[in-house]
Structures are given as C-alpha cells and as structure tokens.
Amino acid sequence: MSGCFVSLAHASTDVYFHGTLIDNPPCDITGDNDPIYVDFEEVGITKIDGINYRKDFTLTVTCGNDLGNGVQLYMGYDGMNALFDTDAVQTTISGLGIRLYYQGQVVSPDNDDIPIVMSGGYSRVIPLWAVPVRDDGITLLEDTFSATSTVEIRYP
Numbered sequence: 001m002s003g004c005f006v007s008l009a010h011a012s013t014d015v016y017f018h019g020t021l022i023d024n025p026p027c028d029i030t031g032d033n034d035p036i037y038v039d040f041e042e043v044g045i046t047k048i049d050g051i052n053y054r055k056d057f058t059l060t061v062t063c064g065n066d067l068g069n070g071v072q073l074y075m076g077y078d079g080m081n082a083l084f085d086t087d088a089v090q091t092t093i094s095g096l097g098i099r100l101y102y103q104g105q106v107v108s109p110d111n112d113d114i115p116i117v118m119s120g121g122y123s124r125v126i127p128l129w130a131v132p133v134r135d136d137g138i139t140l141l142e143d144t145f146s147a148t149s150t151v152e153i154r155y156p
Contacts, residue, residue, distance in 0.1 A: 026067040027118065027153050029075075030060050036151070038130050045142070048134040050099065059126040061153060067120035071155075075114040075126065077107065079149030084135035091147040095138030098147050101129050109149060 079089035088097030100107045107113040
C-alpha cells in the first residue's frame, strides 16, 4: 500500500478596517419649499423649445462646523434620463423632459456637475432654473405632467 501526502502551504495577513461614524452629514440642502416644487403651470405644446417656460428656483446648502474649510463638494441630481435627451429628466409624458441649468450650463442627471467650495458653519445659495424640452419626433397631447429627481451633495 502506498500513500501520497500533499502539503499545502499558505500565507496570511490581517486586514484592518477603519472609519468614522458621524451623527449627520455635515451639509444640508433646502429649497424655497421642501420638497422643492417647481410649477410650470400651463405649458403650450407648440411653444416648448428649451427656452420658453423657464422657472427659476434656489437651493441653499448649509454646512455644519464639522466640514472644515474650503472643501470641494459636488452637487448633482439623480433621475431617469429622457430617452430623447440625456441632459433632461423624463416626465410622465413620453417625449417631454425637464432640463436643469446652473450658471447657464445644463446639469445632466446622474452626474456631479456642480462643483461648490464650502466651509463649515456657512450657507450658500445655489441659483438654478428648469425648462421643459420636447422630442420633435413625438406628437404631444394635452395632459398633466410631472417629473421627480433627487438633489444630492457628494463629499470627497
């Protein structure tokens, strides 16, 4: 009877994980009302051109003292992109979207498009505007519409 021994060698090391729990994120976003509600009221189908029906609104970013000084943050928003325009959020009507602008530049959904520098203990007002856009290949019919997105502050 013969036997075979196989000796397996292995190496190991310890892994340490580290982090800090905080009670609340160091910054908060508020709007003119919470949740932020932008009412386009009545929108003429034939006048939707990405310029007409612009609605201005503001967000206020307030950071607690825990943030530090001169910290680069990124504000963006998440929402379902319109199939016809990746720079717009899809509304409940196919062929109709909403674009968001900051300082004259479009802010695309699901991107960190707005860099802001903040310091702890301060607030900053962020002026934005929204405008409806349409897919010229789709005939829009009279109906109510809505769209939803979530504005976020992303920390380094």
